[in-house]
Amino acid sequence: MNRPAIVIAGPTASGKSGLALAIARAFNGTVINADSMQVYDVLRVVTARPSQAEEAQAPHRLYGVLSPSVNCSAAAWKDMAAAAMAESWAQGRLPVVVGGTGLYLRTLMHGISPVPAIPDEIRTQARALLAERGNAAFHALLAARDPVMAARLDPANSQRLARAWEVIEASGQSLAAWQALPMEGAVDAHWLTLSLAPPREALYANCDQRFALMMEHGALDEVRALLALGLDPALPAMKALGVPELAALLAGTLEPKQAVSAAQKATRNYAKRQLTWFRHQLEKPEVVSAQLSERIFDEIFAKVRHFLLTRFQ
Template sequence: MNSGHPVAHGAQRPPAICLLGPTAAGKTDLAVQIVQRFPCDIISVDSAQIYREMDIGTGKPDAATLARAPHRLIDFLDPAQAYSASRFREDALREMQQIHAAGRIPLLVGGTMLYFRALRDGLADMPASDEGVRQRILLTAEKEGWAAVHAQLAQVDPESAARIHPNDPQRLQRALEIYLVSGETMSAFHRREMRQQARDSLPFTLHFFALQPDDRAVLHDRIARRFRGMLEQGLVAEVERLYARGDLNLGMPSMRAVGYRQVWRHIAGELSFDAMVEQGIIATRQLAKRQITWMRSWDNLHSFNSEDPETQSLLLNLIDGIAI
């Protein structure tokens, strides 16, 4: 266990618990245990679970789990709609205030690190999305690949290109879009962020905990079993229903979610079933790698090995000190 800095309350600010981790690390199961022991209410921090009609591939908790531990900020947006990190911050703070007003503690659980960062640091006032520019970028990616988009970004915003992996299409698209729309780089906008001001003005003290296996091979095995399990539960049929709607496409954030993109391409006849399974597992591993990379740079993070039988009791003891 990497204990980080001691857990301590900020002056007169109520606590909020944040449980981060890569996909398939077991965050939901642990969150349910926390809710059953402490007066906590869960807020999902997941950019895919926000969407309705997308249950299996997003790993959304089942009805029995939600009955024991209700989740806020899941299942409220149509897949054709867009959602942003800034909107998440607004929504999460509203939910956190409601939970605190009820005499309980917010428990934020998920793997969308950009949302956690937006909550903690605030966001620069980025330009609004431009659908025409986004479609042009997507067309380039379809014709030449995302590596070509990454190379284009590297020419105009080398700082962002160095931070963003060529296999991260959503962030690549947004970074290049910002430059094409505004003439300024995402890096320049980020430099103008008042991070400490955002942290100081946050009405909660955030306590960050991470759950991940120490052995990457264990995580890879869990990811493969999880993806195959989703297929057995009916993931292809779920995506077929989305495909049949006629108003969705692979340029939308909802359909770029890991697993959905690969199954969509299988339904469209672009991938065989076996290739879809292989690419779905690889894409999920790449997502987990990016999530772990984000966590390595996180301040004040208490990290726990998800495979250690002592982890649950150690984490619950730490939370006990916060919840008093």
């Protein structure tokens, strides 16, 4: 438990990556990605991955390491992150885990229910059945087979519906039964958790401005190249923020201004959900509620120094 690690959580466009890099540079750290879209080797601009120049300033891990044809689970990411943290500690470096995917962070710090691995064919069948029947009818099928999970799930949440179905199909037990078991696989570390929660108006403005900049720096070309791969539309990379709207623009079903506006709105809505999740799910974080500035950086660096000095007490 005396091995130190920092987690930087927060909504999209809150400045997490810049803060992680600053901490890594100041405290001999390794930046480890905890964003479920930035693990893929596509969409550097659309997913706001650190630039090559930024990556050169400190070691970065788990950025652009998977093909978009892969469906990366929280458990699979946790295993990669644990290996990256072990490498960092072995090199005498401070792991700085940064991202907005709450499930990834919770799995890393607290473990995950021991749900068995789902065979690819069962996962594919579940999503095909969902696409064929539609959400409402699929939810009814799930309710007949697993009423406990069906009662917990929003019929509009396709991903969670398919997950509940594939688990009972593969294991014969409800996902609820697996979730009731003790968590497993947490990384043993002494954590400092920083949760960024900037004022909403400023955050939403950042979301809008950033997507406009993405359009100027090749976002549409990135989505065009992704679509050319002919991937399953249900894959996570195909649903990254901005991809559905820019795909509609390329298909001619949205005008440019409509696509940008819709993508900005989707980003703001996602940021709102992230703020809510981190407010209720993170355990005893150090909350940074102001916009990042030189003064705020100095305050955060002081917290990090104190954390590193007192972890053995």
